[in-house]
Amino acid sequence: MSLLQVSGLSKSFGGLKAVDNVSFTLEAGQLLALLGPNGAGKSTCFNMVNGQLPPSSGSIRFGEHELVGMRPRDIWRLGVGRTFQIAATFNSMTVLENVQMALVSRERKTFSLWKPAGTRYADEAFALLEQVGMAADAKRACGVLAYGDVKRVELAIALANRPKLLLMDEPTAGMAPKERNELMALTRRLVTEQKIGVLFTEHSMDVVFAYADRMIVLARGKLIAEGDGETIRNDPRVQEVYFGTGKTFQPHAALHDTAGGHTGEGVLQ
Template sequence: MSPILSVRNLSRNFGAIKAVDDVSFDLAKGELLALIGPNGAGKSTCFNMLMGQLKPSSGTVQLMGKNIAGMQPRKIWRMGVGRTFQITATYASMTVVENVQMALMSHHKRLYSLTTFAHKLYREEALALLDTVGMADQSERHCAVLAYGDLKRLELAVALANDPILLLMDEPTAGMAPRERIALMQLTADILEQRGISVLFTEHDMDVVFAHSHRIMVLNRGQLIADGTVDEIRNNPQVQEVYLGGGTLFKAQEDANA
């Protein structure tokens, strides 16, 4: 089966600095793939090229066989790529359901319908998405008063509004309490399984990465230094040395699961 996402020789230079250097990988349908690495490794730069916020210096990004490298973000989104951000991006003055309705209006190319009747558009569809992420009971609350963990779940509902085949999640659990992190990633994994969505996510919490990833890639100084299963990455000497300082955090995680 052909991969949902196929990246070949992807690079991005900022002057003499190679933020991403000749990265290649595939992402299969329904796969949950983690992209990890130390700060400054190039993870966010890689994400920004995949979603069109940055144009690659070289290389290709193929979505279902079509090269999307350098394409505008809104066009990539309409092709079925959703994204969540490290810092949540919602409309604080709007209600929870209105935020999802806005995303649905964009998906259905109805943003020109911003009239007094806009609040009626796609409401049931928006409520269904909120139910999927466990936020239906807060649909009429304004985003400005939501807890941070609830904002993250709302952002996930917004990302699902275009019925994506691929979700890009940039540090989805950043700023969340440990229990909230586990709950959000379990929710994401369940949605992935139900809908057959592929997910590429970056994350610093190794408990989250090890618990939910089907596969893990490791970036260091812009280069892909490892790609494998949880056990392969956990036991990779180069990863332990470069990313986790000799493997002490991996050992601590193993002890916690023992």
């Protein structure tokens, strides 16, 4: 059984069909990129999987659980993590405290008569920060961090509920090329080590072709293509609808994943 099975997923807003009968699967230990031009239905599809939007029809199965009709927080507690296009952290709190809050939420223990919330799960929070390379900044306020480091903290927060599925919305948005490569290399390592399935949206095609195992492409709410990088690069519907007239992906210098040796290529020309 696939980790995530999406079947016949549709969403209408009045007379507009934002997502139209979309189906796909995601396996454990796999990075699946959800692609498409503006208005293709990516965000709508993504938010239905997360429970933020109810579908008009269709099924979203996470292992043995049907997610349709569930609240986002209940989906989170099943083991579905989430990061956002604009990093969601508490700027006035320390890096460590941000991760501690996620752990406290996971255990549904906001306070104790004998132990203040700020002292709970400190060791586990620190271990998560070590995983994402932010342990040295544990005592710093999130508000003073560089944006790339905030994204790493957000990833640690997403890992706090020990997810089997991680939803990443534009994970490298606003980051420099070096930071993008480092974050996705880190994500690839965690996926491999912990067998997490990742569904992500992304506009940086160098990231997509370097790190995605598979890709699905939407246009006007419909799924028009799916497959590996070579399949997507050579699909005429993708070239026309997604990349635009006269623009196709051509091979370029490979990006090297220092964490796991995973490489990819592709630039928009």
